[in-house]
Amino acid sequence: MRAVGVDLGATNARAALVDVETGKIVAETKTPWPDTASGRSPETVASLVGEAVRTIDPKKERSGVGIGFAGMLRGWSGVVVIAPNFGWREVDFRPMLRAQVGESCEVYNDLNAIAYGEAVYGGARGFDDVVCVYVGTGVGGGIVANGRLYAGSTHLAGEIGHTKVVPAGRLCGCGMRGCLEAYTSGRNIQKRAQEELREGERSLAVELAGGSIDDVHAGVLDEAARRGDVYAGRLWEEVSTLLGMALANIVTTLNPSRLVMGGGVWNGAPELRRRSIARLLELVNQPSREGFEVVDTTLGDTAGMLGAAALIAGWPGGKK
Amino acid sequence: MRAVGVDLGATNARAALVDVETGKIVAETKTPWPDTASGRSPETVASLVGEAVRTIDPKKERSGVGIGFAGMLRGWSGVVVIAPNFGWREVDFRPMLRAQVGESCEVYNDLNAIAYGEAVYGGARGFDDVVCVYVGTGVGGGIVANGRLYAGSTHLAGEIGHTKVVPAGRLCGCGMRGCLEAYTSGRNIQKRAQEELREGERSLAVELAGGSIDDVHAGVLDEAARRGDVYAGRLWEEVSTLLGMALANIVTTLNPSRLVMGGGVWNGAPELRRRSIARLLELVNQPSREGFEVVDTTLGDTAGMLGAAALIAGWPGGKK
Numbered sequence: 001m002r003a004v005g006v007d008l009g010a011t012n013a014r015a016a017l018v019d020v021e022t023g024k025i026v027a028e029t030k031t032p033w034p035d036t037a038s039g040r041s042p043e044t045v046a047s048l049v050g051e052a053v054r055t056i057d058p059k060k061e062r063s064g065v066g067i068g069f070a071g072m073l074r075g076w077s078g079v080v081v082i083a084p085n086f087g088w089r090e091v092d093f094r095p096m097l098r099a100q101v102g103e104s105c106e107v108y109n110d111l112n113a114i115a116y117g118e119a120v121y122g123g124a125r126g127f128d129d130v131v132c133v134y135v136g137t138g139v140g141g142g143i144v145a146n147g148r149l150y151a152g153s154t155h156l157a158g159e160i161g162h163t164k165v166v167p168a169g170r171l172c173g174c175g176m177r178g179c180l181e182a183y184t185s186g187r188n189i190q191k192r193a194q195e196e197l198r199e200g201e202r203s204l205a206v207e208l209a210g211g212s213i214d215d216v217h218a219g220v221l222d223e224a225a226r227r228g229d230v231y232a233g234r235l236w237e238e239v240s241t242l243l244g245m246a247l248a249n250i251v252t253t254l255n256p257s258r259l260v261m262g263g264g265v266w267n268g269a270p271e272l273r274r275r276s277i278a279r280l281l282e283l284v285n286q287p288s289r290e291g292f293e294v295v296d297t298t299l300g301d302t303a304g305m306l307g308a309a310a311l312i313a314g315w316p317g318g319k320k
Numbered sequence: 321m322r323a324v325g326v327d328l329g330a331t332n333a334r335a336a337l338v339d340v341e342t343g344k345i346v347a348e349t350k351t352p353w354p355d356t357a358s359g360r361s362p363e364t365v366a367s368l369v370g371e372a373v374r375t376i377d378p379k380k381e382r383s384g385v386g387i388g389f390a391g392m393l394r395g396w397s398g399v400v401v402i403a404p405n406f407g408w409r410e411v412d413f414r415p416m417l418r419a420q421v422g423e424s425c426e427v428y429n430d431l432n433a434i435a436y437g438e439a440v441y442g443g444a445r446g447f448d449d450v451v452c453v454y455v456g457t458g459v460g461g462g463i464v465a466n467g468r469l470y471a472g473s474t475h476l477a478g479e480i481g482h483t484k485v486v487p488a489g490r491l492c493g494c495g496m497r498g499c500l501e502a503y504t505s506g507r508n509i510q511k512r513a514q515e516e517l518r519e520g521e522r523s524l525a526v527e528l529a530g531g532s533i534d535d536v537h538a539g540v541l542d543e544a545a546r547r548g549d550v551y552a553g554r555l556w557e558e559v560s561t562l563l564g565m566a567l568a569n570i571v572t573t574l575n576p577s578r579l580v581m582g583g584g585v586w587n588g589a590p591e592l593r594r595r596s597i598a599r600l601l602e603l604v605n606q607p608s609r610e611g612f613e614v615v616d617t618t619l620g621d622t623a624g625m626l627g628a629a630a631l632i633a634g635w636p637g638g639k640k
Binding site: 072074081082128129143145146148150151152153154155156157158159160162163164167174175176178241242245248249250252253254255256257283285286287288290291292 | 576
């Protein structure tokens with residue numbers, strides 16, 4: 001059985017025809033958003049999705065088209081409540097898509113599609129109760145419960161980045177204070193470290209970044225922490241404690257068999273990762289460690305397309 | 321359709337024959353545990369369950385027997401990993417039960433059964449994505465996801481009482497530090513307030529308790545806080561902030577339509593409850609407030625039996 005998975009990203013749309021039994025990509029395409037005022041309007045996006053699907057699946061082999069994108073959805077109505085990357089509010093998007101690619105078409109939150117992809121084909125293949133968390137530019141996640149995607153009532157389940165870790169703490173991009181993301185996303189780590197270094201903190205990370213504070217990022221801070229740098233070590237102690245605690249809390253709450261971890265910061269900062277896993281295992285409800293493991297993502301940036309294809313195909317049996 | 325729900329509590333076993341379409345209890349019975357060395361052995365408990373089921377359902381009208389109790393289970397294998405109230409470890413309990421009441425018999429964690437009962441018949445009737453949290457002697461919860469019980473891989477999903485709210489904070493009964501339960505359970509609130517009052521803190525709560533520090537509990541602290549008592553107000557500020565944050569985090573993580581709240585402390589401390597809900601709504605990921613409400617439990621101490629009966633009957637369609 002084949003299905004199409006689509007990933008509507010920040011800069012382009014990608015689509016793949018997927019053999020859902022194996023998770024193999026049979027054909028794929030990538031289309032950048034047109035550089036015009038209406039380049040990301042719902043009508044333009046739906047039309048580009050239609051073109052992409054016709055390109056990779058001219059013989060209509062698909063059982064359906066699953067579409068993942070960064071947006072908040074009203075239940076399973078297909079209505080987009082808000083999609084900041086596209087500037088949309090209250091868009092009844094699914095009918096536009098169905099007019100292009102047929103009735104078997106559904107929209108999913110991007111991290112939900114990614115989590116489902118990793119649970120079905122990737123790092124947690126074969127497990128029914130899975131949490132997937134990405135620590136990258138932002139921090140987000142998705143949940144697979146009883147072998148099915150658990151999207152939540154407005155498809156915001158898994159938003160671990162906006163759980164609070166410090167009451168009235170650092171300001172987050174969402175406008176609130178004390179979110180995990182405000183402490184652990186790549187963007188916020190970089191911003192904070194650069195501020196503190198400009199204010200007089202000293203760190204080997206500056207030298208590792210080529211001498212300029214402007215070029216300090218999570219990767220060089222990690223290297224500095226590994227080499228015993230005091231500033232980076234102290235920062236990593238705080239960040240890993242908060243990340244480890246938030247991950248422990250999601251594992252305590254959800255009691256999954258596998259926690260799949262990915263994202264640019266997670267993959268590019270091995271010392272932070274080592275410390276965070278240690279804190280997670282210390283802080284998690286100890287009985288929940290039975291049968292539990294932390295594993296890596298294995299699908300890279302194809303996870304969302306693969307997950308969306310599996311979701312629309314209802315693969316494997318019983319999953320939605 | 322009828323099914324039997326059983327609640328194996330700390331002092332007795334209760335069983336009810338339930339009309340699962342309506343949630344009405346048709347017959348019920350209560351049996352105290354025998355006061356003997358083997359009074360709570362797996363064999364004795366299974367045998368008492370058998371007797372209770374034969375008493376309330378002599379005509380075998382039941383589609384099955386669902387049993388809720390405070391224990392950690394190994395997936396859906398029916399093996400009890402540990403049940404502290406009964407002193408059990410690694411007990412293959414389901415075959416003993418099935419020998420007594422027939423093959424259609426399953427064991428559930430007590431808070432999972434309660435959460436399912438409240439989602440199907442109680443405070444969140446008709447909603448598919450529900451979290452239920454009890455704040456009483458201890459703090460625990462259960463999750464209904466996509467209209468089905470989400471038990472987690474060892475039936476410990478919903479253990480919000482052991483999420484960490486203060487890194488390296490107060491000691492919890494579980495042996496760890498900083499658990500929500502260490503700050504907000506009735507037992508821990510009482511213990512802490514009595515300690516602080518003995519160490520010299522002064523509060524109206526002592527007078528409200530009849531003059532003895534030994535009789536201070538969450539209820540009189542709540543009354544004192546409402547009357548403007550400084551000590552109780554400060555304590556409630558801390559407790560409500562931590563409880564509100566933990567509840568906000570479970571709602572941010574799970575994006576439910578309804579959070580069902582119950583338990584002795586929650587019901588007996590209206591000021592704490594008012595402040596905790598206010599903090600929850602402030603601290604939750606704001607987009608997750610769309611369509612979300614906090615509601616009360618409505619089934620009292622029958623929730624577990626009703627939930628276990630519905631679970632074994634597979635009611636309503638699609639739920640497990």
